[in-house]
Amino acid sequence: MKNLFGQTFGMLLLGGLCIAGEAPVGYTDTPIITGQKWRVHDADRPQPRVVTPGERFSDMAPPPSDAVVLFDGKDTSKWVNDKGQQAGWKIENGYMEVNGKGSIRTKDEFGDFQLHLEFATPSVVKGSSQERGNSGILIYGRYEVQVLDSYQNRTYADGHLGAIYGQWPPLVNAARKPGDWQTYDIIFEAPRWDESGKLTKPAYVTVILNGVVLHHKKEYLGPSVHHALAKYGRPQPPRGPIVLQDHGNPVRFRNIWIRELGEYDQQ
Ligand code: MG
Numbered sequence: 389m390k391n392l393f394g395q396t397f398g399m400l401l402l403g404g405l406c407i408a409g410e411a412p413v414g415y416t417d418t419p420i421i422t423g424q425k426w427r428v429h430d431a432d433r434p435q436p437r438v439v440t441p442g443e444r445f446s447d448m449a450p451p452p453s454d455a456v457v458l459f460d461g462k463d464t465s466k467w468v469n470d471k472g473q474q475a476g477w478k479i480e481n482g483y484m485e486v487n488g489k490g491s492i493r494t495k496d497e498f499g500d501f502q503l504h505l506e507f508a509t510p511s512v513v514k515g516s517s518q519e520r521g522n523s524g525i526l527i528y529g530r531y532e533v534q535v536l537d538s539y540q541n542r543t544y545a546d547g548h549l550g551a552i553y554g555q556w557p558p559l560v561n562a563a564r565k566p567g568d569w570q571t572y573d574i575i576f577e578a579p580r581w582d583e584s585g586k587l588t589k590p591a592y593v594t595v596i597l598n599g600v601v602l603h604h605k606k607e608y609l610g611p612s613v614h615h616a617l618a619k620y621g622r623p624q625p626p627r628g629p630i631v632l633q634d635h636g637n638p639v640r641f642r643n644i645w646i647r648e649l650g651e652y653d654q655q
Pocket of ligand 1: 522523524534535633635
């Protein structure tokens with residue numbers, strides 16, 4: 389998993405970087421996404437409709453009894469950097485903040501799960517498009533749910549806040565203002581392969597942002613990649629760590645907990 393994490397993480401980070409001074413809002417030279425009529429990061433794909441979320445949804449939701457608390461506002465002992473060392477993100481006032489020391493991942497691995505997480509993009513707006521409040525939740529280091537400051541920020545549709553990056557835009561844009569805390573409630577099912585190495589079930593994700601559904605059991609076409617077609621490779625175990633992306637912007641996170649879904653008819 390470690391090698392896999394390293395490789396995938398490197399690929400995503402490299403892919404996410406923009407040339408200094410440039411803030412592209414889309415591409416016209418990328419491949420058509422399998423089964424869709426749009427290109428990867430298509431400049432012409434419609435912007436998701438704006439929905440103003442309600443004032444509160446799961447803000448500061450306390451963890452259920454069987455949840456693993458990944459971050460309680462003070463303790464980052466559940467997180468390590470890509471070298472497996474203690475995570476070095478800034479911690480203050482009950483949140484941790486991206487500080488240029490690289491992405492972090494959970495020490496533990498999780499199968500199909502329900503994740504609650506809160507984040508805030510910087511209150512001082514700098515940059516535009518993908519350079520503005522960019523981070524991400526990289527499930528197993530491979531499947532990204534995008535974090536971005538999408539408040540009055542034009543970018544390619546499949547790169548907006550809540551996008552299944554490079555594959556599916558969010559159904560709507562339910563971003564709160566820069567600096568405001570926002571809630572993610574994410575349900576993820578890992579992909580499965582049979583013994584011959586054939587994919588039998590893709591990864592599925594349900595994403596609720598600030599109480600607004602952005603995806604309902606939507607399938608990943610493969611691990612997230614930039615400027616390229618996603619496709620599944622070799623079989624992987626149906627569990628892995630949660631990775632929070634350092635994309636060079638000081639995005640904050642708080643109140644993170646996770647619980648595995650389990651099976652029906654289990655005690
Ligand atoms: Mg990102």
